[in-house]
Amino acid sequence: MRIRKLIAATAVAGGALTAGLVTASPASAAINYDCATGEVCLYYNSSSYGYGAVYVQYDRIPNYQGYFFSQGRNGSSGAGVEVKNHAAAVDSWIGSTFRVYYNSNYNCSVACQDIPAYATRDLNSSVKNNNASGRNI
Secondary structure: HHHHHEEEEEHHHHHHHHHHHHHOOOOHHHOOOOOOOEEEEEEOOOOHHHHOOOEEOOOOEOOOOEEEEEEEEEEOOOOOOOOOOOOOOOEEEEOOOOOOOOOOOOOOOOOOEOOOOOOOOOOOOOOOOOOEEEEOH
């Protein structure tokens, strides 16, 4: 899994460099991606439903209220829906464990789930559609 992501990241970086050299048009240099190195993506659907809309997370978020899924390369199912209590899968492109919490403010007293570095996981039944915060640990 990690090798696949490293190869994909290298290909995206090389493609962006090539696109920039071929033309100066900003539209043609745009890259269609959901998640890249240093990011964590939360998806509206699980893998069995094609992931759907995405929320790209760059830093720790103590409360997902007010954050929304957007259309991504996996479709628009869930686009515009609030991230809090609606995530079904996580794609980690960071070098540390990412933890999804059932409660806000990183409270694991009810439930939480760890996503290993550079891994993609469907959320378990305890936190699927019951996610309130997330951070790398």
